[in-house]
Amino acid sequence: MGELAIETVKGRTAFEPGEAVELIVGWSLEHEPEAVEVRLAWTTRGKGSEDMAVVWRERFERPQAIDGRRLAVELPLDPYSFSGKLVSLVWFFEIVVFPSKEARQLDIAIGPGAREVLLYKAPPGGAPA
Amino acid sequence: MRRVLPERPLLARENPFATGRVLAIRYRIPGGLDPLVARLERLGWRAAIVGAKGSGKTTLLEDLGLALEARGFRTALERLSAEEAAFSRGRLERLAEAARAGAVVLLDGADELSPWAWRRFLRACGSGARVVVTAHRPGRLPTLIECRTSPELLAEIARELLGRRDADGALGALAAELHQKHAGDLRAALRELYDNWADRAPPA
Numbered sequence: 593m594g595e596l597a598i599e600t601v602k603g604r605t606a607f608e609p610g611e612a613v614e615l616i617v618g619w620s621l622e623h624e625p626e627a628v629e630v631r632l633a634w635t636t637r638g639k640g641s642e643d644m645a646v647v648w649r650e651r652f653e654r655p656q657a658i659d660g661r662r663l664a665v666e667l668p669l670d671p672y673s674f675s676g677k678l679v680s681l682v683w684f685f686e687i688v689v690f691p692s693k694e695a696r697q698l699d700i701a702i703g704p705g706a707r708e709v710l711l712y713k714a715p716p717g718g719a720p721a
Numbered sequence: 722m723r724r725v726l727p728e729r730p731l732l733a734r735e736n737p738f739a740t741g742r743v744l745a746i747r748y749r750i751p752g753g754l755d756p757l758v759a760r761l762e763r764l765g766w767r768a769a770i771v772g773a774k775g776s777g778k779t780t781l782l783e784d785l786g787l788a789l790e791a792r793g794f795r796t797a798l799e800r801l802s803a804e805e806a807a808f809s810r811g812r813l814e815r816l817a818e819a820a821r822a823g824a825v826v827l828l829d830g831a832d833e834l835s836p837w838a839w840r841r842f843l844r845a846c847g848s849g850a851r852v853v854v855t856a857h858r859p860g861r862l863p864t865l866i867e868c869r870t871s872p873e874l875l876a877e878i879a880r881e882l883l884g885r886r887d888a889d890g891a892l893g894a895l896a897a898e899l900h901q902k903h904a905g906d907l908r909a910a911l912r913e914l915y916d917n918w919a920d921r922a923p924p925a
Contacts, residue, residue: 635741638733639915642741677919680734712730 594621596696597660598630598687606701606708609669617687618660627690628652632665638679672703676711731919737882738915743908746878748781750866754788757866761785764863766851769831771859772868775906778855779829781868785853786827794825794851801830813838817845825851832856870905872897878907879914 601614617630632648647668652661665685674681683702688695701708733739750757761768770785772778779800786796797819799812813834820826826846831854834842839861846852854861876896880887887893895917899910 637739637741638736639912639919640740675732675734677730678733680732682734710729710732 594619594657594689594694596687596689596694598685598696598698600685600698600700605699606703606706607667608706609667609672609702609704611667611702611706613665613667615663615665615685616660617663619655619658619687619689621657621689624654624657625689625692626654628655628659629688629690630661630663631686631688632667632683633686634671634673634681634683636679636681638676640679667702672709673701673707674703674709674711729922731921733919736915736918737884738879738911738918742882743878743911744780746780746881748777748784748868749874749877750781754785757785758788758792761853761865764865766825766853767862768853768865769859769862770853770855770866770868771857771864772855773857773870773905775903775908775910776868776870777907778868781866782827782829782853782855786825789825795819795823796827797824798827799829801828801833803833810838813842814845817842817847817850820846820850820852825853828852828854830855831861832858870900870907872900875900875907875910878911 597616597618599616601616604613607613615630617628619625619628629649629651631646633644633646635644636642648665650663652659667683671681673683683700685698685700686695703709770778770781783798786798789796797816799816816826816828828842831839843850843852852862853865856862859867872893873896876887876893879892879896883892895914896910899913900907903909903913
């Protein structure tokens with residue numbers, strides 16, 4: 593079992609759509625892996641079946657067991673990160689080691705004002721029973 | 722009478738009963754999967770995981786597949802649902818082909834097939850094929866294991882998802898109520914727990 597690290601420069605986790613992001617990834621493994629892949633993907637979380645799409649990936653074949661990379665990624669314009677009671681759309685960066693498939697994720701938000709869109713409105717004073 | 726809602730509801734991604742978290746809970750089988758694989762071998766590699774809806778058959782079939790792969794077997798998994806059984810002929814032919822090539826075939830939802838389609842599938846797999854299926858009722862193949870649920874199991878899973886003990890017994894009482902309401906269907910009971918928690922305030 594190795595150690596995986598994934599973070600953005602300055603530690604930011606919320607971004608405007610289309611923003612350029614610098615990502616730092618690192619790994620410390622017992623053996624040289626076949627490959628290490630870094631991905632940007634979104635997934636739905638909540639009630640019902642989940643959906644997922646990888647929109648960007650970069651793969652490093654036969655890297656050293658202990659190594660790291662600095663990567664530049666341009667974030668997509670959509671879909672925005674959003675959350676309601678039933679479903680959330682969550683963006684994340686992920687580092688995956690092959691063949692073990694050890695992985696680590698970093699959840700981020702992509703949306704106007706560098707915020708997740710929230711799909712609820714708390715009624716003032718409460719709602720009728 | 723007004724019901725005061727929390728300042729903001731629990732977001733879907735925060736809900737402890739979100740699908741992804743529920744699916745991460747694996748089937749609990751006393752003694753692990755080794756005795757089950759041994760029984761499968763004794764049954765001649767043709768057997769059924771039997772149980773009611775929401776009792777964990779699919780989860781156990783997936784776990785059994787992983788256990789067999791870890792022992793060096795190739796597996797081929799296919800899921801049938803009531804909606805698509807009539808259109809599944811091509812998929813079943815591919816599955817039978819995998820069986821003839823030596824893979825252990827895992828068929829989820831065998832009782833969606835008509836008796837005629839079932840016999841045709843088994844014939845297509847060949848006499849020496851290794852076939853494990855899930856079914857709501859016994860009869861298609863010798864029973865490997867019967868999946869059962871209990872209010873205690875539901876409470877245990879809920880506690881695990883919530884990451885806390887049930888100090889006042891409230892969760893146990895709710896689990897008993899939901900287990901009875903959904904006739905032992907844990908999937909349906911956990912979906913109701915999702916709704917129940919969705920109206921609660923997020924953790925501080």
